[in-house]
Amino acid sequence: MLTTSLFSKKSGNLPFVGVAGRLFSSYKLNVVLRDGEKKEIKYEKGETLYEAASNNKVMSVLGQCGGNMSCTMCQIYTKPEDFKKLSPMQDQEKDALGHANKRIEERSRLSLKEEKTIKAIEKDPRIKKIADNIYWNGYVDFQVRDFHGYLTPNGSTYNSYFINDKKTAVIDSVKYPFANRWLDKIEYLAGGLENLDYVICNHAEPDHSSSIQYLTQKAPEVEIVCNEKCQTALSQHFNTTNWNFKIVGHGESLNLGNKTIQFYNTPLSHWPESMVTYDPSEQMLFSMDIFGQHYASSKRFDDEVKWDDIEHEAKVYYANILMRLSLPVQKSLKLLGGVPVKVICPSHGQIFRNPENINKMIQNYVDWSNCKPIKKIVIIYDTMWQSTEKMAYHILDGIQKVGGVKVKLMNVRRNHITDIATEVLDCAAMVVGSPVLNEHMMPEVASALTYLEGLRPKDKLAMMFGSYGWSSGGAIKDIKRYLDSIRATIVHPEVLSQFKPDQEVIEECHKAGETLAREVLKKLQN
């Protein structure tokens, strides 16, 4: 039985049964052995039933699992009215008792003491200790495949962090379908939801805030720490009438006892209210969506998984979520540049603790926020009867003939906009092609370009192409409007083909590809 939380500081609701020694310095216990023999034993303050029984040598078979909530030999029954007074039962204990006895809800618990709980917490895969008195208590969502239209083939995590000090605090919550699991973990770590003092809300987006509403129902006293804009945004998402807000400004601190944590506003480093939390004692930055990755794993740290995987997911995240917000992100990076960081705890994905990885990720953010181009050309196109596709392949041939430039061929119906945006982030040039359909470009090309127009990739060279039947201009006019909007530099006139590309058009495509590759090399010659 989890006699009291590892971190419980409010002793008013300490349980008494099975740990009677906690409330009475010495206690008598009547033991009836299996063969019917009766014995009276004493047990002392702090002893569990298991310890009392083994110290008095009455039950030699007790405790085979070493107190790890498996063998259920220390199972006890309480009176129903006493059962209610006990600390909440966690999954591991429920599971163990569930196997042993179906009546667990009524009056059955395991008699284990606090030290076992510490071990259990540190072994518990649902919780992860990330520093002394700081725990990850988020949720790993292996199943999620779509985030507001952006594909997440590797799932994601909603990271939440529990700080145990004289005051207890949780940083960020999880997406609402997983609220109960989040609440369970807080209950487990704090020894009751009523023992939680603060929830720090760095960002009002529902994947990080939507479970707070369930916490405030159960623990109305908890203070919601956030900036003013976040309070407004939360009130525009949830009924916050009874929420107990504590508004903090940029650079303000919150003393938790031994630790004093700090808050910095990082507006539009995702939403206007975005803020980060910093623990100077651990040099730990709770960076909200900055450095996030949609990546689900049973491991929590960067150095426990393949770097290439999380670096890729961080890039996908940046391209699809933050590319448009590069200026605010640069401001946030500048602000945080003066803050020494040993650990970065983002709100999605792996926690960065490897210094080399932290430096690499910060450098990536500097590069990505500048859309720093590499020698790469992305060809984005659609086709009905393969004429435009054929042109795309001949442009690709021209690029490859020059050499030294990577090419990505992306049919918009075979490549999701998530991946197109990721490839565009660091490409030097984009080539966009569409056949004419009803005097316009194809709708999937429009979809990709609308997405890119919103994300605003910077500093791209560009070129257009496509096939038509009887009126050449429709698709090109549409594509050009988007390329102009993102201020791309068109470095070659459009290449057009009436129906199937003939030899002359094919040669034109080759030449266009060659010109484009040379322009890229010229631009990136250093």
Ligand SMILES: Cc1cc2nc3c(=O)[nH]c(=O)nc-3n(C[C@H](O)[C@H](O)[C@H](O)COP(=O)(O)O)c2cc1C
């Ligand atoms: C439904 C449909 C609508 C079309 N509308 C136009 C049009 O408005 N103007 C035009 O010049 N060609 C139009 N075309 C002809 C195509 O642009 C032409 O067949 C072109 O070669 C198709 O290129 P693709 O092979 O890459 O799909 C249309 C074709 C289809 C099937």
